[in-house]
Each structure stands twice: as structure tokens, then as C-alpha cells.
Amino acid sequence: MLKKIMLVVTVAVLLAAVANLIAQDENNEPASPQTQRQRGVMGRGDRGMRRGPGRFAPGGADASLIVSSPMPKTEQEKKILDVLDDMDKNQRRGMMNVPVEDGRLLRLLTETVGAKHVIEIGTSNGYSGIWFCLALRKTGGKLTTYEIDARRASLARENFKRAGVDKMVTLVEGDAHETVKKLKEPIDVVFIDADKEGYPDYLNKLLPLVRPGGLILAHNINMMRGGRGSGIQDYVNAVTTNPDLETVFYLQGGGVSVTLKKR
Ligand SMILES: C[S@@+](CC[C@H](N)C(=O)[O-])C[C@H]1O[C@@H](n2cnc3c(N)ncnc32)[C@H](O)[C@@H]1O
Incomplete structure (x- = not known):
């Protein structure tokens, strides 16, 4: 019986954690590196000039910058x-x-x-x-x-x-x-x-x-x-x-x- 209760509590805690993560993501709180890359944010460590829109920092470590790259007009x-x-x-x-x-x-x-x-x-x-x-x-x-x-x-x-x-x-x-x-x-x-x-x-x-x-x-x-x-x-x-x-x-x-x- 005790084992069953422990199992139910563990599953409930896991479900609550997953729900919390989803809610954070929707409120623009830190998301996973993959999600950051999908949104077009990049880490501070990004260096170098990459042409064209929508390039992302490797690893997306620090979601503090939205990327844009120089687009030559002439x-x-x-x-x-x-x-x-x-x-x-x-x-x-x-x-x-x-x-x-x-x-x-x-x-x-x-x-x-x-x-x-x-x-x-x-x-x-x-x-x-x-x-x-x-x-x-x-x-x-x-x-x-x-x-x-x-x-x-x-x-x-x-x-x-x-x-x-x-x-x-x-x-x-x-x-x-x-x-x-x-x-x-x-x-x-x-x-x-x-x-x-x-x-x-x-x-x-x-x-x-x-x-x-x-x-x-x-x-x-x-x-x-x-x-x-x-x-x-x-x-x-x-x-x-x-x-x-x-x-x-x-x-x-x-x-x-x-x-x-x-x-
Ligand atoms: C941080 S670097 C400049 C970098 C440059 N602005 C860039 O981003 O390409 C500082 C430069 O200032 C020069 N410098 C230092 N003291 C100076 C002084 N009293 N008069 C003129 N240049 C000086 C150094 O030799 C160095 O090349």
C-alpha cells in the first residue's frame, strides 16, 4: 500500500513539474536552448558576422539578444x-x-x-x-x-x-x-x-x-x-x-x- 502511495505521489510531482515548465515557457521565461533557437534569440557568446536573417548562436546559452545580421545594400x-x-x-x-x-x-x-x-x-x-x-x-x-x-x-x-x-x-x-x-x-x-x-x-x-x-x-x-x-x-x-x-x-x-x- 505504502509503495502505491509513493508511486502516485511521484507521478503527481512529475506531472506538476511538467505543467510548471509549460506555463513558464508561455510566459516568456527561460526556455530550452532548442526553443530559443526556434524563436530566433542568441547567446552573448555569439561572435562573428553571419550574413542573412535567422542565424543562431551555437547552444543558445544566453537568451539576451535577438539576432539580425548586416545586409549589404550595394x-x-x-x-x-x-x-x-x-x-x-x-x-x-x-x-x-x-x-x-x-x-x-x-x-x-x-x-x-x-x-x-x-x-x-x-x-x-x-x-x-x-x-x-x-x-x-x-x-x-x-x-x-x-x-x-x-x-x-x-x-x-x-x-x-x-x-x-x-x-x-x-x-x-x-x-x-x-x-x-x-x-x-x-x-x-x-x-x-x-x-x-x-x-x-x-x-x-x-x-x-x-x-x-x-x-x-x-x-x-x-x-x-x-x-x-x-x-x-x-x-x-x-x-x-x-x-x-x-x-x-x-x-x-x-x-x-x-x-x-x-x-
Ligand atoms: C582598444 S584598442 C582600440 C580598438 C579599436 N577602436 C577597434 O575597435 O578596432 C586601444 C588602442 O588605443 C591605443 N592607445 C592607447 N593609448 C593611446 C594614446 N595615449 N594615444 C593614442 N592611442 C592610444 C592602443 O595602442 C590601442 O591600439
Whole structure:
């Protein structure tokens, strides 16, 4: 008799667990990796640029992103995306490039504000710079980018050339804390992605040149979470306590802060 009761209780518990799982799924709570793949969500670990809609991360580990992929509108755009794809696959080591999704965000913001002049601090091999150029082709703008490391600067020049965007880029070699002092022209978008301790200094030097309605973007804001980079902490304080500025944080990947200089 006792065995029968135990069996009935076990079956009831199992049925309740299954019903609970089904209810969770219907309420948009975490589903199985297979179900996530069927819905078109992907994990944070997904890297690389895959063309075409509806591609999914292997394993679907973390259902935090809905996938979309760059769809080239013209042959020239395809050529640039192919170079970015190649750099993503073959040049990342030691280059500290932004993740693909952050590159796409930079392009989108730049094109949206119709930027004519973008300043980038930290060129590396030109990966994020080329994402900016995708937008600048359309806005008729130009990129001025700063790099202290001669080897990376030289690689960036090669990459700008093979992407066919070299004519819209000025690469300034040297310590950007010094070289940006020569800037006089108005800026539409600033992207800070170099020495983390230097973020507040770059902000102080460049903010006066940013036009009202322009954007100041900074990368690796997530470093703050790990307690590293007090420069980033000071930077975040500066852009969140100034009433002339409005800042939001896009904290996927390395983390990008997006600051509007109010009109
Ligand atoms: C994170 S990487 C930039 C990655 C690049 N934005 C991309 O996504 O392709 C930072 C770069 O800043 C450069 N850098 C560091 N300190 C610098 C300084 N004081 N002036 C100019 N460049 C600097 C480094 O040499 C490095 O190449």
C-alpha cells in the first residue's frame, strides 16, 4: 500500500513539474536552448558576422539578444563588410577590437546623426574605424583617428585601403592626449577607446568641440564592474552628472556609453 502511495505521489510531482515548465515557457521565461533557437534569440557568446536573417548562436546559452545580421545594400557596402568580416576572423588577436555588435551600433548612431566629422581615440588596426566609414560614406563625412602604436597604425592604413575608405580617413600617430590639442573643427561624434585612465582627459579636451546634438561614445564601460579602470569610473561620473549631457549605457559586450550633448 505504502509503495502505491509513493508511486502516485511521484507521478503527481512529475506531472506538476511538467505543467510548471509549460506555463513558464508561455510566459516568456527561460526556455530550452532548442526553443530559443526556434524563436530566433542568441547567446552573448555569439561572435562573428553571419550574413542573412535567422542565424543562431551555437547552444543558445544566453537568451539576451535577438539576432539580425548586416545586409549589404550595394556592392561597395558588401566589399567593406567583407573586409570587416575578414578582420574579425583573422586579425583580432592583440588588436582589442570592438565586438561586431558594437561596431554595428557605432555605424548606426553615426549615420543617424548625419555626422560629418568623427573623432576616434584608439585606432588599433582600423576595425571600428571602418564601421564608422560605412556611415560616413552616406553622410559625406570624414574620420580623424588617433593611434600611439606605429605597428597598429600601419596595419590600419592597409585595412583602410583595402576597404576603399582611406580617402575619408586621417590617421594621426602619437599620444592622443597631446595630438588632440591641435583639433579646432567642430565634432559630430567622438569615440573614446584607448587608455582607460585617459577617458576623463579626452572628454575634457574634446567636449567643447562637440556640436550641440552631437554624441560622445566610450567603449569598455563594463570594466567598471570589475573594479578596474578608475578612469572609467570618473568618466561615468562626469557624463552622468553634467546637466548639459544625457547618457545611456548599452552594456552588452564591452559596454558602450552613449552621451548626447544637449542642444
Ligand atoms: C582598444 S584598442 C582600440 C580598438 C579599436 N577602436 C577597434 O575597435 O578596432 C586601444 C588602442 O588605443 C591605443 N592607445 C592607447 N593609448 C593611446 C594614446 N595615449 N594615444 C593614442 N592611442 C592610444 C592602443 O595602442 C590601442 O591600439
